[in-house]
Amino acid sequence: MTQRPAGFTLSDNTVSEYETDVKQLVQALSPLIRKSPKQIESLLSYSPRNNDTHTAANAPILLVHGFFGEGQDYYWWNGMKHHHNVIVSDIGPISSQHDRVCELFYQMVGGTVDYGEEHSQKCGHARYGRTFETPAYAEWSSENPVHTVGYSFGGNTARALQQYLHEQRFPGYDTAADWIFSLTAIAAPLNGSSIVHDLAGLSTSESNSFRALAPGKLLERAFRLYDWMDISLLRNNFYNPYFAHFGKTGRTEADTWSEWLSMLVASVWNTPMENSYDHGLYDMAPGKCSRMNDKMVDAFDCTYYFSFTKTLTKESSWNGIHMPTTATLLSPVGAFLGMHNYDAKSLQTMYPRLDVSTEEKVSAINNGLRRNDCVVPTVLQSHPGLCFTHADQSVEASNYLNGLVGGHEDGTAKCACEHKATLQEHGDDLQTGKWYVTDYNNMDHGTLVMTVFDLSIQKEFFKSLYFKLRTLPMASEDKL
Ligand SMILES: [Zn+2]
Ligand SMILES: [Zn+2]
Numbered sequence: 001m002t003q004r005p006a007g008f009t010l011s012d013n014t015v016s017e018y019e020t021d022v023k024q025l026v027q028a029l030s031p032l033i034r035k036s037p038k039q040i041e042s043l044l045s046y047s048p049r050n051n052d053t054h055t056a057a058n059a060p061i062l063l064v065h066g067f068f069g070e071g072q073d074y075y076w077w078n079g080m081k082h083h084h085n086v087i088v089s090d091i092g093p094i095s096s097q098h099d100r101v102c103e104l105f106y107q108m109v110g111g112t113v114d115y116g117e118e119h120s121q122k123c124g125h126a127r128y129g130r131t132f133e134t135p136a137y138a139e140w141s142s143e144n145p146v147h148t149v150g151y152s153f154g155g156n157t158a159r160a161l162q163q164y165l166h167e168q169r170f171p172g173y174d175t176a177a178d179w180i181f182s183l184t185a186i187a188a189p190l191n192g193s194s195i196v197h198d199l200a201g202l203s204t205s206e207s208n209s210f211r212a213l214a215p216g217k218l219l220e221r222a223f224r225l226y227d228w229m230d231i232s233l234l235r236n237n238f239y240n241p242y243f244a245h246f247g248k249t250g251r252t253e254a255d256t257w258s259e260w261l262s263m264l265v266a267s268v269w270n271t272p273m274e275n276s277y278d279h280g281l282y283d284m285a286p287g288k289c290s291r292m293n294d295k296m297v298d299a300f301d302c303t304y305y306f307s308f309t310k311t312l313t314k315e316s317s318w319n320g321i322h323m324p325t326t327a328t329l330l331s332p333v334g335a336f337l338g339m340h341n342y343d344a345k346s347l348q349t350m351y352p353r354l355d356v357s358t359e360e361k362v363s364a365i366n367n368g369l370r371r372n373d374c375v376v377p378t379v380l381q382s383h384p385g386l387c388f389t390h391a392d393q394s395v396e397a398s399n400y401l402n403g404l405v406g407g408h409e410d411g412t413a414k415c416a417c418e419h420k421a422t423l424q425e426h427g428d429d430l431q432t433g434k435w436y437v438t439d440y441n442n443m444d445h446g447t448l449v450m451t452v453f454d455l456s457i458q459k460e461f462f463k464s465l466y467f468k469l470r471t472l473p474m475a476s477e478d479k480l
Contacts, residue, residue, distance in 0.1 A: 056472040060085035066152025078459040092242040097283040110135030123278035129245040145181035151449040155188025178302035185307040191380040192286030204346035286350035301433040309381040310373035310443040322370040330374035337372040353406035375445035383435035
């Protein structure tokens with residue numbers, strides 16, 4: 001999908017030096033313990049590190065997939081390697097943030113998914129969903145936390161999961177925010193994505209209605225049609241939309257021809273999921289995301305936060321529009337987002353906190369929103385609360401735009417972050433309760449995850465990320 005980005009080099013030599021040392025050690029050990037170097041490597045990388053008392057090194061990595069995503073190898077590739085315990089999410093690909101969070105929690109602890117009485121009644125679906133016979137991490141607790149790594153909408157899901165743990169929203173479980181040791185968001189629409197309006201046809205007026213024939217909406221309908229077709233071979237081995245809590249949907253579940261027909265209509269049109277707005281597409285609308293973010297803690301004091309923004313476009317010097325720097329499958333969308341203009345009213349609906357009081361401000365905001373990775377404007381990816389800071393933009397321009405975002409209730413600015421070009425540039429003296437933003441250029445939304453074209457850069461990324469996560473100090477060590 002993408003070519004190797006020219007600007008991306010892994011500056012952390014520590015990882016490769018460490019690996020060279022391990023390789024030499026393995027070679028030397030091989031004749032002594034009568035195992036092949038490959039067998040020893042396998043033992044070293046996959047055996048649980050029970051004697052390792054360092055929490056960060058011992059904590060499993062929980063990978064949370066994005067919208068339309070799923071939990072198979074071909075989605076994460078290298079993300080599933082390079083750590084001794086990687087758990088892959090198995091949750092609704094187009095489901096709402098709430099439903100995905102509930103599914104993820106019960107996948108981890110085991111048992112039947114409980115979507116909550118109030119939520120299920122409001123949204124017209126069953127209260128209970130799938131049963132996870134085997135917990136993915138039965139020990140999960142404050143003492144045995146996890147590193148969560150969320151790609152795209154998975155970053156939002158991971159944040160919401162932590163908020164629910166903090167609020168103890170799962171009946172019978174004494175949860176806390178510190179069940180999550182670190183949270184990493186990769187190209188996540190942490191403040192939504194305007195693409196929900198541009199391509200999925202959500203109106204920017206108050207009505208909140210979707211255009212029935214918008215390309216993004218048609219794609220979603222095609223997905224529902226796939227579900228209605230109910231081909232078990234595909235469902236069991238390739239892709240399961242996990243709509244069952246909304247009642248009968250698949251063609252094979254119909255008892256009569258009329259039910260068959262009505263289920264077909266309900267699968268592609270007027271679905272209960274759509275009518276209740278209980279779906280992921282709506283939860284990625286910037287306005288909805290902003291309302292959800294307002295009820296969430298931006299960064300808990302017990303957790304390390306990393307985000308990786310991706311950008312494929314660059315501002316053209318003569319007309320202010322942003323064009324993709326590389327031709328990829330997604331770059332036509334990048335060009336579209338790179339030249340888009342919103343009026344003040346639309347901006348206000350999408351970003352209620354933005355100051356759009358003058359033409360000059362509206363024009364500057366539009367300019368700031370155009371940098372994108374072909375799916376999510378970069379501004380929306382950094383951390384909760386819009387962040388216009390970017391290495392490619394002057395400090396004055398960033399400060400001016402960040403001043404229009406609005407701050408915390410106590411008057412402090414939401415954005416106090418320093419962005420770096422690599423993870424290593426943030427250094428080793430990291431603190432909890434603070435977002436560390438790394439901006440990658442020349443990458444579209446599909447680079448690093450979901451790609452089959454550039455696995456070497458993906459490998460470098462996950463190896464260096466996991467190394468960083470394993471060596472994070474305990475939050476309490478920080479304060480000593
Ligand atoms: Zn729901
Ligand atoms: Zn920021």
